[in-house]
Amino acid sequence: MAKKGKNYVESAKIVDRNTLYTPAEAIELVQKTAKAKFDETIELHVKLGVDPRHADQQVRGAVVLPHGTGKTVRVLVFAKGEKAKEAEAAGADFVGSDELVAKIQQGWFGFDVAVATPDMMGVVGRIGRVLGPKGLMPNPKSGTVTFDVEKAINDIKAGKVEYRVDKTSIVHVPIGKKSFDGEKLSENFQTLMGALVKAKPAAAKGQYVKSVSVASTMGPGIKINPTKILD
Incomplete structure (x- = not known):
């Protein structure tokens, strides 16, 4: 001991x-x-x-x-098009799709919470095995799979x-x-x-x-x- x-x-x-x-x-x-x-x-x-x-x-x-x-939380958002712009405007630290998946596959984990729009879950599913054990997989139950990315980011940043x-x-x-x-x-x-x-x-x-x-x-x-x- x-x-x-x-x-x-x-x-x-x-x-x-x-x-x-x-x-x-x-x-x-x-x-x-x-x-x-x-x-x-x-x-x-x-x-x-x-x-x-x-x-x-x-x-x-x-x-x-x-x-x-009391902790500064770094938020990553998997989104495209207008939703990606909305995420950036709301203060997400990282926004993207396939390029972020590739980065994570190479071992990068510079974020604390991941959010995804529902249409991105097929892409995010490719790294489910990596995100899951770390508790980073977006999940509808915790409000991290949503089209309302602005609210999700605001809630996470608020604590x-x-x-x-x-x-x-x-x-x-x-x-x-x-x-x-x-x-x-x-x-x-x-x-x-x-x-x-x-x-x-x-x-x-x-x-x-x-x-x-x-x-x-x-x-x-x-x-x-x-x-x-x-x-």
Whole structure:
């Protein structure tokens, strides 16, 4: 097991591993335990009572955080003609079609989110095997396959985050930076939890939100009482 750094060890002393904190307490603690020299990202980890092996128990979607993530997001848009012009005008960082596909096939990934107009999905499908595992494949469920490219770009730049349950039934999503005001982190937290609760599949049985925790990039996880998440 990797040896934990001095900062992590010091931070872990402040956190009681047996306590389930309220969201406000956890956010205050996570900011105290983020001791790295850079502006650490604060991540939310939610274990859900779903079995992601079943298609009817998938949890996936996107939500615009009221205060963004604190990260500058580079948006790539697969579009042609008027839609390409619209994407450029809306502030997309990269716009194109076949030439971008060729670039990505050669190993270029200088973007964070990919958007595509529906008529471009045949072209984008050629690199699905490469984009899919990196979570970069445009998807109608997350609003990244659309003819309304202007809205898609604006939402992403404003702080839209995608959430998706992984193989272990956990959702990992950034909710901001250590430098954020505690209230802003709390509002982002509530917005995201609200979206996850709304996204509960009808096929999910029993307790849906099993465990919730927040952690900074280099800090320890802080457990939150699942019954207090939307207080």
